[in-house]
Each structure stands twice: as structure tokens, then as C-alpha cells.
Amino acid sequence: MKYKNFPMVPKVVFGRGCFSQLDEILMPKRKSDEAPFIFLVDDVFENDNWILSRIPLLFNDQIIFIPTDEEPKTDQVDALVEKIRQDATQMPSGIIGIGGGTVMDIAKAVSIMLTSQGSSADYQGWDLVKNEAIYHVGIPTISGTGAEVSRTTVLTGPDKKLGINSDYTPFDQVVLDPELTKGVPKDQWFYTGMDCYIHCIESLNGTYLNAFSQSYGEKAQELCDEVFYNGNLTTEEAQDKLMMASWHGGMSIAYSQVGVAHAMSYGLSYLLGTKHGIGNCIVFDHLEGFYPEGVAQFKKMKEKHGIVLPTGLCANLTDADFDTMINVSMGMDPLWENACGKNWKDTITPEKLRSLYEKM
The missing domain is CATH 1.20.1090.10 (Dehydroquinate synthase-like - alpha domain)
Incomplete structure (x- = not known):
């Protein structure tokens, strides 16, 4: 019998207030001044200075607010990937997802698609991804989905709702700060x-x-x-x-x-x-x-x-x-x-x- 050799998140920090350590976590991963970090942030925080002021923006880093009224879609991922490619002169240093399960899944999918060709719909299934994703970090602001640790990113495509299940999907780093969940209805x-x-x-x-x-x-x-x-x-x-x-x-x-x-x-x-x-x-x-x-x-x-x-x-x-x-x-x-x-x-x-x- 051949057993599955699943990857796990290699680095995780847990603790109340550990979100403030994000700068020191990201700095060694910054490739250059021209290779930005892209922060995908749940749009519920668009006017939340308590979180936004603590995001360590440098150079041409970018915050993109992600609407979460609907489940993540393949065309949404494809549009984000196209925007990032057009805006950046170099491949980004990494993708940072800050939000709930929807944002976690979108961050994982975008990090995969930045090194893959075609549409994200082409990779809905098991082990279809062939290229390593760029560095990606998950920071959940609500608890329960398990998206921060899973090897899938569940997307609704034109023909089906199915995850991109691959060894390249899990985050490289997860930041678990329970304080970030304080405003959940x-x-x-x-x-x-x-x-x-x-x-x-x-x-x-x-x-x-x-x-x-x-x-x-x-x-x-x-x-x-x-x-x-x-x-x-x-x-x-x-x-x-x-x-x-x-x-x-x-x-x-x-x-x-x-x-x-x-x-x-x-x-x-x-x-x-x-x-x-x-x-x-x-x-x-x-x-x-x-x-x-x-x-x-x-x-x-x-x-x-x-x-x-x-x-x-x-x-x-x-x-x-x-x-x-x-x-x-x-x-x-x-x-x-x-x-x-x-x-x-x-x-x-x-x-x-x-x-x-x-x-x-």
C-alpha cells in the first residue's frame, strides 16, 4: 500500500497580538524593492484602522480588498491574477491573505495561478497543479473553516464547485492571532x-x-x-x-x-x-x-x-x-x-x- 505524503504548513505563530510580528516574518522573504507583497484583505476591514494600520506596507506593496458576500469564484481569481501581473514589474514577493475562509482560499489560488498558465478552472481537482506557488501567508480573522491549514482552495467555476487540491496549495506561513476574531457577528x-x-x-x-x-x-x-x-x-x-x-x-x-x-x-x-x-x-x-x-x-x-x-x-x-x-x-x-x-x-x-x- 502506498500512503499519501501530504505537505503541512511549515511555519505557524500563535498568540494574542502576534499579528504585530508580521513585519519581521515578511522581511526575510522580500525579494527586492520592486517585488511587492500583495495583501488580499477582507473588505469588511476597509475602514478598520486597527488592522490596516498594522499591515507592514513598504515600497510598492499593495492592499486589495476582497468582497466576501459570495463564495470565491474562478473568474474572480483569474481577474486578480491578471491585475497583479499588470501592476507589478516583477513577480511579487508573496501573497498575504487576511480574512475568513473566502479570503484564505482566494489567497491560495492566486499564489498558485501566478506561476501557472490558463484559468484557475483548469486546476479544479486533485493534483493538477505542476508548478510551485509563490510564497503565501494566511492570517485568519474568523475561526472554523480550516482553510488556513488545508491543501485545498474551494472555488466555484463555470461547470462545478471544486477545490484546487494540491501539494502546492498549503500556506508557507500562518499567523494565528485570536484577537483578530473579536468583531465577528x-x-x-x-x-x-x-x-x-x-x-x-x-x-x-x-x-x-x-x-x-x-x-x-x-x-x-x-x-x-x-x-x-x-x-x-x-x-x-x-x-x-x-x-x-x-x-x-x-x-x-x-x-x-x-x-x-x-x-x-x-x-x-x-x-x-x-x-x-x-x-x-x-x-x-x-x-x-x-x-x-x-x-x-x-x-x-x-x-x-x-x-x-x-x-x-x-x-x-x-x-x-x-x-x-x-x-x-x-x-x-x-x-x-x-x-x-x-x-x-x-x-x-x-x-x-x-x-x-x-x-x-
Whole structure:
């Protein structure tokens, strides 16, 4: 048997206030005065001087604000790559992503595409990237997606929603500063945190489970339970622990896979533009048949925090709409195999998926 030899993030700094160390982290990586660092920043911070004033701009470094109302798209990545190539006289020294999962994924994709030809849509899949990405740094400002540690960058393309999964995708450096998560709205905090929780449930109940993924998944689930259900934590303790849950949850799926909720949420996202975190929650709420204990605990956490999920998303869809969502979902073969085994197509039928979507 040949085992996967996955890359991991080689450098990570964790601690409250460590964002202030970004200058000393980046300086040795600066190639020249003419090779800028490009900071891709969530546009929620466009008028936030507390963060912007601490970004160590030098020479012709550039901040590009990234809209995050929608999931990241391949044409968005392609446009950013074209802009950076036109503006810079030299290849940038690096790409720095500051924001949530959307910005993390865009930063990883841009760093890959700056050394690759064609469209980012050409690389949606597993191990299609052949050239090493330029230096790229991830700085999450919300916890849960695991995008800061994963080897994928999930993009919606013209034909599918699928990640660029490659050995060149993971960040070269991650800066984990829990202080940066202080302004996250409650609903978004819950949805993104539940993305992490669902990572754990899908990994720990999957056929790909092994001691590596189990060790990370169990710790991430323990931290999620503490933050969202049974812990008596201060705000700072909750921020610290959820940031670590996100890291561990991302590591858990690095050597296994996610499952049904993610596969089906990709269908919602592709057709309706439903954002990843809330999409996972909407789907997971109906998956008692796959993850009975995990869904039961999820419902308790939802009730404790007064979260009311949207309903009726699929109420007015056409047959063609349902077929589109089903086709996108059923195209996620590794996710279904992890959830249901190699013969998953014997039990996961278009009719079964439609009956689940109709509940949402």
C-alpha cells in the first residue's frame, strides 16, 4: 500500500497580538524593492484602522480588498491574477491573505495561478497543479473553516464547485492571532464554528478514518463542544480555543476527508450561492440518517445559541435546478466514498438527494 505524503504548513505563530510580528516574518522573504507583497484583505476591514494600520506596507506593496458576500469564484481569481501581473514589474514577493475562509482560499489560488498558465478552472481537482506557488501567508480573522491549514482552495467555476487540491496549495506561513476574531457577528461565528464541528463529525465517522485524522478530529470536536456547549469560558478563552479547533479540524480532514454535508452544500452553493458555513449547517440539520449523534449535538448547540436556520431555500426550484445541485453533489466522489464506502452509488441515488434537498 502506498500512503499519501501530504505537505503541512511549515511555519505557524500563535498568540494574542502576534499579528504585530508580521513585519519581521515578511522581511526575510522580500525579494527586492520592486517585488511587492500583495495583501488580499477582507473588505469588511476597509475602514478598520486597527488592522490596516498594522499591515507592514513598504515600497510598492499593495492592499486589495476582497468582497466576501459570495463564495470565491474562478473568474474572480483569474481577474486578480491578471491585475497583479499588470501592476507589478516583477513577480511579487508573496501573497498575504487576511480574512475568513473566502479570503484564505482566494489567497491560495492566486499564489498558485501566478506561476501557472490558463484559468484557475483548469486546476479544479486533485493534483493538477505542476508548478510551485509563490510564497503565501494566511492570517485568519474568523475561526472554523480550516482553510488556513488545508491543501485545498474551494472555488466555484463555470461547470462545478471544486477545490484546487494540491501539494502546492498549503500556506508557507500562518499567523494565528485570536484577537483578530473579536468583531465577528454571532451568527457568522456560529456558522463558521459549525463548519469546524462538521469537519470533525464527517472525518471521525468516515471510512477514511485513521489514527492521524482521528487524533486531530477528536481534539477539535472536544474544543468545539467546550466553546459551543458545555464550557464556561471567557471571551478570550473561547477565541483561543476555537482558533485551535479550526486548526485541528483542518488537520483532521487533511489525511481523511469530509462527507455528506459538504458534498451536498456544494450543490447549494453552486446553484444558489449559499455561503459555505451556513450551507453546511442547513444540510447537516437534516442528516440524522448519516450522523445521528453529531446532528443531535448540533441541534442542542443551535438551540443554546438561539440560532434559527433559513428554510425554504429549495421551495421554488425547478426539476432542472434540482438536477444541477444533485450533479454537483454527486461529482464529489471522494467525499461520498469517505461517508458511505466504495459502493456508495448503490445507496446514494439522485432520488435520495432530491428528497433531502426538498427539506431545505
